[in-house]
Amino acid sequence: DSGVTQTPKHLITATGQRVTLRCSPRSGDLSVYWYQQSLDQGLQFLIQYYNGEERAKGNILERFSAQQFPDLHSELNLSSLELGDSALYFCASSVGGTSTNEQFFGPGTRLTVL
Amino acid sequence: EDKVVQSPLSLVVHEGDTVTLNCSYEVTNFRSLLWYKQEKKAPTFLFMLTSSGIEKKSGRLSSILDKKELFSILNITATQTGDSAVYLCAVEGGSYIPTFGRGTSLIVHP
Numbered sequence: 660d661s662g663v664t665q666t667p668k669h670l671i672t673a674t675g676q677r678v679t680l681r682c683s684p685r686s687g688d689l690s691v692y693w694y695q696q697s698l699d700q701g702l703q704f705l706i707q708y709y710n711g712e713e714r715a716k717g718n719i720l721e722r723f724s725a726q727q728f729p730d731l732h733s734e735l736n737l738s739s740l741e742l743g744d745s746a747l748y749f750c751a752s753s754v755g756g757t758s759t760n761e762q763f764f765g766p767g768t769r770l771t772v773l
Numbered sequence: 774e775d776k777v778v779q780s781p782l783s784l785v786v787h788e789g790d791t792v793t794l795n796c797s798y799e800v801t802n803f804r805s806l807l808w809y810k811q812e813k814k815a816p817t818f819l820f821m822l823t824s825s826g827i828e829k830k831s832g833r834l835s836s837i838l839d840k841k842e843l844f845s846i847l848n849i850t851a852t853q854t855g856d857s858a859v860y861l862c863a864v865e866g867g868s869y870i871p872t873f874g875r876g877t878s879l880i881v882h883p
Contacts, residue, residue, distance in 0.1 A: 701875045702861060702873040715870050764815035764816050
């Protein structure tokens with residue numbers, strides 16, 4: 660158990676819908692990272708927040724957005740869902756703001772878009 | 774654009790064998806290279822490498838970085854069935870964006 664929690668574990672929804680994935684980092688960690696893992700794309704970095712501020716942005720679609728709240732938990736919002744958005748979404752946390760700090764991954768949320 | 778290529782894609786060995794996993798990269802303003810192990814679900818951290826030629830070791834696993842030739846290797850000696858997993862390599866450059874390779878799937882048979 661990494662100490663990072665993600666809810667829900669599984670999510671099944673229809674195309675065009677909007678969902679929210681939630682992540683609570685390890686106690687004391689200030690950074691939250693979001694990743695998407697699919698069979699054809701591998702693990703892709705989406706976005707990082709550090710202490711409430713956006714720190715780095717990767718291949719995140721405009722239909723996706725995220726935020727980190729004052730209590731440091733984070734939410735990833737996915738809208739106008741498409742079949743291709745079906746994937747495993749991981750959240751990771753670290754103490755500092757760069758990958759020179761070890762990242763601890765949550766168990767992931769499996770999203771299925773039908 | 775940063776790029777990470779891992780080889781081989783897949784490896785099947787018997788318990789007790791030694792394996793070497795490769796990771797080559799292209800990145801602007803290299804900061805670090807990381808190795809992760811992914812079993813059923815979430816990746817778990819193995820090593821972080823920032824300097825060339827310094828071996829990191831943890832039990833039967835070890836890793837080294839060559840910043841001149843832009844690659845890293847992960848060695849696992851005396852493999853066990855519990856080593857079966859996907860091993861991921863990632864690099865971070867000046868953009869602070871981690872780029873992952875597609876991984877090497879290792880299967881260790883008893």
